Structures are given as C-alpha cells and as structure tokens.
Amino acid sequence: MSYKETLLMPQTEFPMRGNLPKREPEMQQHWEDTNIYEKVQKRTEGRPLFILHDGPPYANGDLHMGHALNKILKDMIVRYKSMSGYHSPYVPGWDTHGLPIEVALTKNKKVDRKSMSVAEFRELCKEYALEQIDRQRVQFKQLGVRGDWDNPYITLDKDYEAAQIEVFGEMAKKGYIYKGLKPVYWSPSSESALAEAEIEYQDKRSPSIYVAFNVVDGKGVLNGDEKIVIWTTTPWTIPANLAIALNPELEYAVVSVNGDKLVVAADMVEQLAQVFEWESYEVTNKYLGKELERVVAKHPFYDRESLVILGDHVTTESGTGCVHTAPGHGEEDFWVGKQYGLDVLCPVDEKGHFTSEAPGFEGVFYDTANKQITEKLEEVGALLKLNFITHSYPHDWRTKKPTIFRATSQWFASIKDFRENLLDEIKAVKWVPEWGETRLHNMVKDREDWCISRQRVWGVPIPVFFGENGEPIITDETITHVSKLFREHGSNVWFEWDAKDLLPEGFTHPSSPNGKFTKETDIMDVWFDSGSSHQGVLVERPELHRPADMYLEGSDQYRGWFNSSLSTSVAVTGKAPYKSILSHGFALDGNGRKMSKSLGNVVVPNKVMKQLGADILRLWVASVDYQSDVRISDDILKQVAEVYRKVRNTFRFLLGNLHDFDPAKHAVKVEDLQEVDRYMYIRLQELSKKVQNAYDTYEFSVIYHAVHNFCTIDLSSFYLDFAKDILYIEAAEDERRRSIQTVYYEILTTLSKLLSPILSHLTDEVWAFIPGVEEESVQLTDMPKPQSVSGQEELKVKWDHFIEVRDDVLKALEEARNEKVIGKSLEAAVTIVPKDEKTKEVLQSIEHLHQYLIVSSAEIVTDSNDTKEYDWVHVKVEKHDGEKCQRCWVSSYTVGQLESHPDLCDRCADIVEKHY
Numbered sequence: 001m002s003y004k005e006t007l008l009m010p011q012t013e014f015p016m017r018g019n020l021p022k023r024e025p026e027m028q029q030h031w032e033d034t035n036i037y038e039k040v041q042k043r044t045e046g047r048p049l050f051i052l053h054d055g056p057p058y059a060n061g062d063l064h065m066g067h068a069l070n071k072i073l074k075d076m077i078v079r080y081k082s083m084s085g086y087h088s089p090y091v092p093g094w095d096t097h098g099l100p101i102e103v104a105l106t107k108n109k110k111v112d113r114k115s116m117s118v119a120e121f122r123e124l125c126k127e128y129a130l131e132q133i134d135r136q137r138v139q140f141k142q143l144g145v146r147g148d149w150d151n152p153y154i155t156l157d158k159d160y161e162a163a164q165i166e167v168f169g170e171m172a173k174k175g176y177i178y179k180g181l182k183p184v185y186w187s188p189s190s191e192s193a194l195a196e197a198e199i200e201y202q203d204k205r206s207p208s209i210y211v212a213f214n215v216v217d218g219k220g221v222l223n224g225d226e227k228i229v230i231w232t233t234t235p236w237t238i239p240a241n242l243a244i245a246l247n248p249e250l251e252y253a254v255v256s257v258n259g260d261k262l263v264v265a266a267d268m269v270e271q272l273a274q275v276f277e278w279e280s281y282e283v284t285n286k287y288l289g290k291e292l293e294r295v296v297a298k299h300p301f302y303d304r305e306s307l308v309i310l311g312d313h314v315t316t317e318s319g320t321g322c323v324h325t326a327p328g329h330g331e332e333d334f335w336v337g338k339q340y341g342l343d344v345l346c347p348v349d350e351k352g353h354f355t356s357e358a359p360g361f362e363g364v365f366y367d368t369a370n371k372q373i374t375e376k377l378e379e380v381g382a383l384l385k386l387n388f389i390t391h392s393y394p395h396d397w398r399t400k401k402p403t404i405f406r407a408t409s410q411w412f413a414s415i416k417d418f419r420e421n422l423l424d425e426i427k428a429v430k431w432v433p434e435w436g437e438t439r440l441h442n443m444v445k446d447r448e449d450w451c452i453s454r455q456r457v458w459g460v461p462i463p464v465f466f467g468e469n470g471e472p473i474i475t476d477e478t479i480t481h482v483s484k485l486f487r488e489h490g491s492n493v494w495f496e497w498d499a500k501d502l503l504p505e506g507f508t509h510p511s512s513p514n515g516k517f518t519k520e521t522d523i524m525d526v527w528f529d530s531g532s533s534h535q536g537v538l539v540e541r542p543e544l545h546r547p548a549d550m551y552l553e554g555s556d557q558y559r560g561w562f563n564s565s566l567s568t569s570v571a572v573t574g575k576a577p578y579k580s581i582l583s584h585g586f587a588l589d590g591n592g593r594k595m596s597k598s599l600g601n602v603v604v605p606n607k608v609m610k611q612l613g614a615d616i617l618r619l620w621v622a623s624v625d626y627q628s629d630v631r632i633s634d635d636i637l638k639q640v641a642e643v644y645r646k647v648r649n650t651f652r653f654l655l656g657n658l659h660d661f662d663p664a665k666h667a668v669k670v671e672d673l674q675e676v677d678r679y680m681y682i683r684l685q686e687l688s689k690k691v692q693n694a695y696d697t698y699e700f701s702v703i704y705h706a707v708h709n710f711c712t713i714d715l716s717s718f719y720l721d722f723a724k725d726i727l728y729i730e731a732a733e734d735e736r737r738r739s740i741q742t743v744y745y746e747i748l749t750t751l752s753k754l755l756s757p758i759l760s761h762l763t764d765e766v767w768a769f770i771p772g773v774e775e776e777s778v779q780l781t782d783m784p785k786p787q788s789v790s791g792q793e794e795l796k797v798k799w800d801h802f803i804e805v806r807d808d809v810l811k812a813l814e815e816a817r818n819e820k821v822i823g824k825s826l827e828a829a830v831t832i833v834p835k836d837e838k839t840k841e842v843l844q845s846i847e848h849l850h851q852y853l854i855v856s857s858a859e860i861v862t863d864s865n866d867t868k869e870y871d872w873v874h875v876k877v878e879k880h881d882g883e884k885c886q887r888c889w890v891s892s893y894t895v896g897q898l899e900s901h902p903d904l905c906d907r908c909a910d911i912v913e914k915h916y
Contacts, residue, residue: 003887003904006916008737010656014769016423018648022611024761028141031764036779037146039801040082041089042545043780044273050086051546052078053538053560054147056095056155056530057837059103059132060267061241063139065572065587065595065632066554068268072554072621073584073700080695080759084783089543090146093153093533094136096129097459098526099190099398104128118254118457125458126156126492139606142613144760146779153537155529162487163536164502164529165463169479170572173448176417177452179464179472181344181409183334184497188366189401192455193410194560195446195525199888204393204402206233207370210275210320210384211377213244217296220336221287224252226261228308229272231319233389236366239358240326240345243307245336246289247314250321255279263292265321266445276385288677291312300382302359312335329409331448346407350455354404366404404867409455411522415567419444424824429578433627439558440566440581450567452525459523461494465503466518467511477504494519531564531706534577551578555585582627582698590633602710603632616641617762622700643708647751647759648712651766653720654748661741663772674739676852678760679799680719681743682792683710686749689786700758707755715747718803722852729775729888729908731915749773752782801872802852803844805834805896808870809853815868816877826889829881831864833874843873856880856891888914 031037052074057067059627072091081088105111113121137149151162160270171177185194213229228244246252253266264272266286273281297307299805308693313332328335328346337344354361354369360376361369377383394403415422422444430435453462463482465473481504485493494502498521508515538546546569553561569577587593589601596602608617619642624630670681687710694702706891723740730737748770756763756778767778775781789795809832813825822828830853833842843849843860850858857880867874883895885905892905901909 002909004430004911006687006887006912008660008732009657009731010653012626012652012656012769013755014652014766016649016652018613018615018644018762020615021610023765024144024609024614025142026103027761027764028144031146034776036777037148039777040146040779041087044087045087047087047548049545050078050081050088051544051548051550051916052081052088052090052550053544054091054093054094054153054558055531055551056153056533057136059094059096059129059154060100060134063136063485065142065603065605065735065777067136067618067628068143069584069587069621070552070554070619072143073144073582073626075143075147075760076618076622076700077550077552077695077698079146079760079779082639082779083753083756083781084692084695089150091151091153091537091541091544092137092140093537094129094133095526095528095530096126096133096154096156097523099456099458102456102458103398107750108632108887113219116868119492119494122458122492122495127154130154131588135487137519137797140673142511142614143605144618145266146161146760150222153533153541155526155533155536156490157502158487158490159540160532160536160604161460161491162483163540164460164524164532165479165483165486167532167535167568167572168524168528169474169476169483171413171568172474172479173476174571176414176571177407177474178414179409179411181407181475182412182449183329183331183405183407184410185403186350186406186408186608187396187403187530188350189399190396190456190837191350192404193408193451193453194396195451196605197526198397198525199394199403200397200526201392202395202400203390205388205390206393207235207374208233208385208387208389209235209374209377211238211300211324212260212384213297213300215295216298216305216491219292221291222254222263222295223261226263228295228322228324229384232324233391234329235370235377236348237326238300238373238377239347239354239361240328241306241324242304242327242342242345243309243325243333243337243340244297244323244760245309245311245314245323245333246292246914247321248290248293248310248311250289250314250316251320252289252292253283253289254285254287255281256284263322265315265316301376301380304838307340307342309336309340309342322598325702326568331404331405331754331903334407344407346406348406350408352404355376356502367402395649409484410451411464411520412449412566413452413528413571415444415447415450418571419447421574422566423788425566425570425576429576432580436581436583440562443559443563444566448625450525450564452528453522454525455493456523459526460491460518460529461755462522462524463494464520465499466520466614467509468514468516469511471511473509473517477507477843525564527560527564528568530561530663531568534565534569535572538577546573546577547575548578550582550585551582552582555583557583560789567647567805571589585629588629588631590631590636592629592631603634603799612637612641613761615759616644618702618758619761623634623704625701636889643704644759644762646708646711646716647755650720651714651748651762654744655766655769657723657744658741658748658771660732661738661745661747661771663742666738667745668735668739668742672739673742675795675846676719676795676799677739677743678789678792680714681746681787682796683714684747685786685788687714688750688754688784692783692786695757703754703758706753718806719743719747722854725888725890729911732910746771753781753784753878756781798842798845801838802846805832805839805872806853808873809855809858809875811870811873812868812877813855816836820878824889825854826856827879827884827891829857829859829878829891831859831861831867831876831878833861833864833867835869835872835874836850839872846912856882 078088078090082908107359210231215226218224251266255262297306325333327334327342347355352366354364426441496789534546537691538544565577691703726736753762763778816822867876880891882893887908894906896902897911
C-alpha cells in the first residue's frame with residue numbers, strides 16, 4: 001500500500017494562477033449575459049435606498065488613473081451598500097458639452113466649421129461625444145464597475161436638457177438670473193467667458209511697472225504739480241485706466257525727489273526708496289487718503305482724466321498704495337468704479353486684440369502690447385521703473401493659456417441673493433474628509449455672481465428671448481414651452497428654428513408690439529449642465545431620489561460639481577442635493593509627481609488591466625489613503641499583486657481542504673467546535689466586524705491591511721499551518737478534522753463576502769467553487785453578521801496569550817535551526833519552562849500542544865537545564881530521537897511497533913488499519 005494514497009490531501013480545480021487579463025473579461029461577459037446588475041436590484045428591492053450619484057466624467061479620450069480611482073471607489077461603496085441592507089442602484093453619467101469636443105473636431109478631426117451651419121456642427125459634436133461615451137463605457141466595465149450601463153444619464157439627452165431648462169427657469173423666476181455688463185474671466189484662447197471653476201493658476205512671467213500720473217487738479221489739497229505713482233503687472237490695461245484708488249484711512253506722503261513730487265503710501269516710502277534707488281529724498285507733506293478724494297490726474301498718454309477714488313480693497317502689501325483702476329478689466333475696479341459713476345471701458349475684443357477704443361494699439365494682441373505700452377510710457381516720461389516678475393496667474397483650465405478680466409455683457413446667477421442659505425446647507429452636509437466643509441464654505445462665503453453664459457455653440461442654449469426693445473423675456477410660459485420642445489426635439493431645435501417658432505403659439509409681449517422677437521445665442525456654462533443633474537437624474541429617474549446620499553469626486557470638484565450642484569439645488573429647492581460629500585486626491589507617480597506624457601510617468605489603467613488585471617487596480621485603490629493624493633507605479637502595483645496572490649492562495653488552500661466537506665452534513669455547531677477552532681471562529685468575527693466598520697466609514701485601507709494580516713498571520717502562520725497535520729492525516733470523519741473544516745468554510749464564505757466589493761472578480765470566481773452555497777454569485781448575498789460565542793472573552797484571553805508564547809517557541813526553533821540542531825521543526829522535541837502561573841496554566845490546559853507548535857513533542861516542566869530565556873518562557877530545543885513516521889512525518893518512539901505497518905507511528909497505523 002502507498003501511504004500517500006491514505007492522506008486526505010487538498011483537491012480543487014480552482015486555479016493557482018489568476019491569469020486575470022484573460023479570465024476577468026470572461027467573467028464580465030458572464031455578468032452581462034446573466035444581467036447581474038438587474039438581479040442585484042431585484043434582490044434588494046424594498047430596502048432603504050442609498051443613492052451614490054455619479055458625477056459625470058467628460059466624454060473625451062481614454063480613461064486615466066483618476067477616472068479609475070474615482071469609479072472603483074464608487075463601485076466599492078455601492079457594492080457594499082447592496083450587501084448591507086440597502087437598495088443601491090447606480091446610474092453612471094457623462095458630461096458631453098463644452099469646448100474640448102469643439103476643439104477635438106476642428107483640430108483633430110479637421111472639421112471645417114465655416115462650411116456648415118451651427119446645427120450641423122452641433123450634430124457632429126453630438127456624434128463625437130456618443131462615440132467617446134461608448135469607448136469609455138467599455139473601459140469602465142473592464143474595471144469591474146457594476147451599474148446600469150445600458151441606461152446612463154447623458155447631459156446631451158433630450159430629457160436631461162429639458163430638465164436643465166426647468167432649473168434655469170425656476171432660478172429666473174426667483175430673480176436669481178440677470179444679464180449685466182461686468183468684468184469676468186475671459187479666455188482669448190477659447191473666445192469665451194469662464195467661471196471661477198474653470199480657472200487654474202500657473203506661474204507666468206510678467207512685466208512689473210511703476211507709472212507716474214500727473215495731477216492736474218489738486219482740489220485745494222495738493223498743489224497740482226505732484227505725480228501719483230501706481231504699480232501694475234498688466235501694462236496692457238493702462239489704456240483702460242479711468243481712476244486711481246486710495247485707501248481712505250491710509251496716510252499718503254508727498255515725496256520730493258530729483259525735482260519731482262511723488263505721491264505714495266507713507267508706510268511704503270522707505271521700501272520704495274530702495275526700489276527706485278533714491279539717494280536722497282524728503283517727505284514734504286502727508287494726507288489721509290480720504291482727503292485726496294476726487295483729486296484729478298491725467299492719463300499718461302491719452303487726453304483723458306484719471307480720477308482719484310477711494311476703496312477699502314487698497315492695501316500696502318505690494319505696489320505703492322495707489323491702485324491703477326480700469327473698471328473694464330477688474331472686478332474690484334468695476335465695483336468701486338460703479339460707486340463713482342465711471343464708464344466700463346474695455347478696449348479689448350473677444351480674441352484679446354485691442355479695439356479702436358485704444359488708439360495707437362488697435363489690432364495688437366494684449367500680451368504683445370505690454371512691450372509697446374511700456375515703451376510709450378517711457379517715451380512720455382511716465383515710466384519710473386520696469387522689472388519682470390514670475391507670479392501665479394489665472395489660466396484657462398482647458399487650453400492652459402492665460403486669461404484676462406474683460407467686461408462683457410453676460411448672464412449671471414446671483415449667488416449673493418441666496419448665499420446664507422447655501423452656507424446653512426453646507427453645515428448640514430456630512431463631509432469626508434471634514435476639511436471639505438471649510439473648503440466649500442470659504443469658496444461660497446465671498447462669492448457674488450456666477451457667470452453662466454458662454455460664447456460657444458456646443459452646449460445647452462440659454463432659453464431667453466428678446467423683445468424689439470432688447471428687453472429679455474423669461475416667463476413660465478416660455479420656459480415650459482422651450483423645455484417641452486427640447487424634450488421632444490433636443491436642444492438643436494434652438495439653432496434650427498427661428499425665435500417666433502420657438503415661442504408658444506400666439507405669444508405676445510409688451511416689449512414687442514409688432515410681434516418680432518430674437519433669441520439668445522450664448523450657451524450655458526457646462527457646470528450648469530452637470531450641476532443640474534439633481535433635477536435631470538435624481539428627480540427624473542424613478543429609481544433614485546433627491547437628495548442623494550453621497551456625491552463622491554476628486555478634490556477639484558469643490559470648485560466644480562459640488563459647488564455648481566449646491567448652487568442650482570439650493571436656488572431651486574432651498575436644500576443641498578446631497579447628504580454627504582466624500583472627496584479623493586489625485587493619482588501621482590511613484591515619486592509623488594504629477595503624471596505627464598513629457599515626463600513619461602503616466603500609468604494607464606488599460607495597460608495595467610492588460611498586464612495585471614482589474615482586481616489588482618481595485619486592490620490598489622483599497623490600499624491607499626485616497627483622501628490625500630495617491631501614488632502608483634510598477635513597483636507599487638507589484639507589491640499589491642503580491643497581496644492579491646496571498647489572498648488568492650489562501651482561498652485556494654481553504655477550497656482544497658473542503659473537497660470532501662458538505663456544510664449541510666458535516667458542519668459542526670459553534671458550541672461543539674474544538675477550542676482552537678472556536679478561537680479562530682472568534683478571530684473571524686472580529687475581522688468581520690472591523691472590516692464592516694471600515695466600509696461604513698469608507699476607510700478601505702483598514703480593510704486591505706486587516707485582511708492581509710489575517711491571511712498572513714492568523715491563517716498562514718498559524719491556523720492553516722498546524723491544521724495540515726489534522727486535515728491530511730486524520731480520517732475523513734474525525735471530529736477534529738470536521739471541526740477545522742467547519743471553520744475553514746466559515747472563513748471562506750465570510751472572506752468572499754467581505755472582499756466582494758473590492759476583489760469583485762476573485763470573489764465571484766471563488767464563490768463558484770464553494771461547496772453548498774445556494775446563490776449563483778457572491779454579489780447576491782449579504783455581508784455576514786458578526787456572531788458572538790459563549791465564553792469568548794476567556795477563550796480569547798487564553799489563546800491570545802498562547803500565540804504570544806508560541807512566538808517565543810518559534811524563535812527558539814529558528815535559532816536551533818540556524819545552529820544546525822534541527823532541520824525541519826518536526827524533527828524537534830521542545831522542553832518549555834513557563835515563567836509565570838498564567839503561562840503555565842494556559843500551556844497545561846492545551847491538548848495536542850505539539851501540533852500547534854508543529855514539533856514532534858512538547859513537554860511543560862517547572863525547571864530544566866540548558867534552556868534559553870524568552871519573553872514568557874524558557875525553551876530547550878533538541879532533536880527528537882524517535883523514528884520519523886513515513887505518513888505524518890512526526891518523529892515518534894512508536895514507529896516500528898506494528899509489524900503490519902513498521903514505518904508508521906501508532907496514530908497513523910491505527911488510522912490506516914481502521915479506514916484503508
């Protein structure tokens with residue numbers, strides 16, 4: 001007889017190698033074929049709702065690592081909620097309007113816009129956006145993200161656009177929408193106004209100039225021969241100068257130097273003396289700013305006055321304390337100028353070129369004009385100093401080109417009219433991390449107006465008509481009618497039909513006695529598009545509700561989607577559209593650098609999935625502190641892949657040792673489990689509780705480390721290791737063997753469920769091999785409810801201490817191995833001397849002690865020579881001088897006692913005799 005045939009070795013068809021790039025797509029196809037999303041929804045129907053509302057990614061280009069981080073986080077949360085008592089439908093969405101698609105068509109696709117109508121160009125934009133959606137949808141599904149992919153929300157959909165019009169109309173009805181002339185961020189590269197959310201700051205090198213304005217009327221305070229000195233880093237705005245602002249409470253000095261009398265802030269005289277390199281100077285007079293109000297200076301090179309005005313925005317932090325004021329090119333300049341009745345002069349067109357309102361510079365690009373204007377100032381003797389500085393400057397976040405402030409007639413949402421309501425709602429939201437509340441609060445508290453109009457064509461039109469006298473017309477009747485038209489035909493109808501055809505039949509208005517109307521040609525800011533999703537999705541989709549339980553996006557969305565959604569929702573409903581906000585950081589390379597093609601450090605999700613698999617990416621997401629910026633590299637992914645392999649191998653070992661286990665027949669009641677198995681069952685319940693608490697608080701890295709430690713320390717280093725001597729060696733029905741198998745089964749099913757939201761492919765693969773489970777997928781199960789065990793505290797104290805003592809013995813064995821006393825640990829006989837009563841009691845109460853230590857014999861004594869001291873015990877390790885059993889490999893004095901089985905110990909001989 002071959003004794004090997006009498007061993008109950010692990011058997012499983014579950015593959016050791018994951019081969020994820022091949023197996024995952026097959027599994028995803030299976031999910032699609034079996035409609036797993038619908039099955040999950042049907043199973044959880046009637047439960048309390050948990051709605052995670054998807055912030056729409058932009059429909060352009062392949063997915064980057066930020067997309068993967070974001071969607072996987074969402075998927076883990078939705079999957080967990082669906083397994084923990086909630087009904088959690090997930091409707092993915094896409095943002096489809098805006099400049100990048102226009103640029104992609106005209107530059108990349110070489111579309112000639114001039115050869116077609118606006119409606120035709122918009123149709124091409126739509127086709128392109130839908131192509132991008134199809135492409136991105138495939139890639140999101142490859143990440144294992146589960147959702148209603150066949151019915152996403154898309155901002156270009158007719159119903160969505162119609163809902164957006166209703167949001168606009170409701171805001172207009174409440175008086176929050178108005179058209180006005182004021183400076184806004186303007187992108188010459190995009191030829192459009194921008195909202196604050198579309199601005200990013202980059203370093204820019206700019207000229208720094210000090211300019212003297214001659215006083216022509218001192219109003220009886222100044223003599224009239226002084227020069228007021230201003231400082232600016234935008235010489236191109238000098239042609240638009242209409243005033244000089246002083247702080248009413250600051251003291252201003254008249255400095256006599258080199259034959260000139262210069263007016264600057266008194267506190268800055270010494271500093272400016274160094275800037276201008278004055279060898280000697282004298283302060284001849286001092287005045288408070290308010291005493292100089294309405295003094296008149298002359299523009300340096302135009303025959304135009306520059307009025308001295310007062311403003312609290314003037315400080316001595318930089319410059320001269322005298323601020324060059326051009327109401328057409330600055331928000332503070334605009335507001336302070338308004339108080340003094342100044343014109344809003346803006347001599348720069350939509351492309352950034354000077355108009356005829358800037359004589360001498362007409363047609364010149366504003367940035368190019370910096371040098372020409374500086375030379376003009378020098379020519380007329382007004383330039384006191386020229387330097388260059390590098391400073392943070394606003395740029396268009398799409399084109400990455402500098403922006404300017406430019407006064408134009410735009411549509412605005414008046415945030416200030418409901419700002420207090422916004423701030424109250426921010427307080428009512430749960431923020432993860434908590435600093436998100438402060439961040440959004442600070443963004444909203446000083447916000448005046450939101451510029452919502454854009455001078456583009458690919459977007460939702462602003463649904464406003466104009467009467468013959470130019471008066472804007474926005475009524476319930478027009479809004480309802482346009483919304484209905486969009487729901488039926490889509491927004492392209494706005495560009496295809498004349499104004500009269502877009503109005504309700506028989507519509508009249510006092511502003512148009514002849515019945516002639518025109519329509520607005522501007523479109524809405526894309527943030528208004530996505531910011532209306534609480535109406536277009538949460539309200540319009542019957543399976544969802546407003547407010548959503550959670551919005552989850554990158555930290556850049558405090559200025560973007562979080563902000564615009566809050567503004568439109570509070571404006572329309574008085575309430576925030578979300579109960580909680582969770583934000584994550586950006587994906588950086590392994591050195592913490594931003595990913596860029598030029599650096600060659602871009603990690604592409606698609607490439608990772610083809611090389612390692614989606615589950616490795618998902619596990620990486622779970623491993624990082626995602627609330628801060630996160631790092632990813634080949635080395636980091638290799639480490640994550642090692643953890644994956646550990647988990648997979650653990651699953652495989654458990655499955656292999658359950659090949660003859662039927663839970664319906666063989667499972668042992670918890671109270672009847674062997675003591676060590678009850679202890680491991682308790683450890684499993686603790687893990688289950690810890691993991692589910694971490695899911696509840698969105699601390700996924702806690703799960704990653706807890707599960708890894710459980711697999712590595714509790715299982716591999718202890719439970720799976722010593723149990724081999726029972727599982728392989730004892731007879732199939734041995735009570736100790738069935739006890740272990742029962743707990744193995746619990747570990748296997750519990751770990752599969754706990755890890756399902758993260759390792760969605762692996763756990764589904766494992767589930768198919770688990771004996772006795774009824775559900776076709778682990779996704780159709782609930783999270784395990786942690787159980788308590790009678791007497792568990794005493795049991796835990798006992799076995800926790802044993803594990804500490806065992807560590808001492810393992811150290812002793814390792815040292816003996818290094819000293820060549822033994823080879824494998826089963827060659828050892830250990831003698832243990834406890835150092836205290838507690839340790840002695842624990843060791844003496846444990847049966848089969850040698851098995852748990854994986855040695856051939858273990859003796860507890862009160863004293864012994866030649867022992868080494870450790871934390872809890874003294875240990876002596878010797879080579880066991882019995883014979884090695886050829887079946888269990890334990891050294892025993894009983895080997896050779898049975899003539900029929902001379903190579904076996906009495907334990908193995910007895911098993912073979914009875915069962916084989």
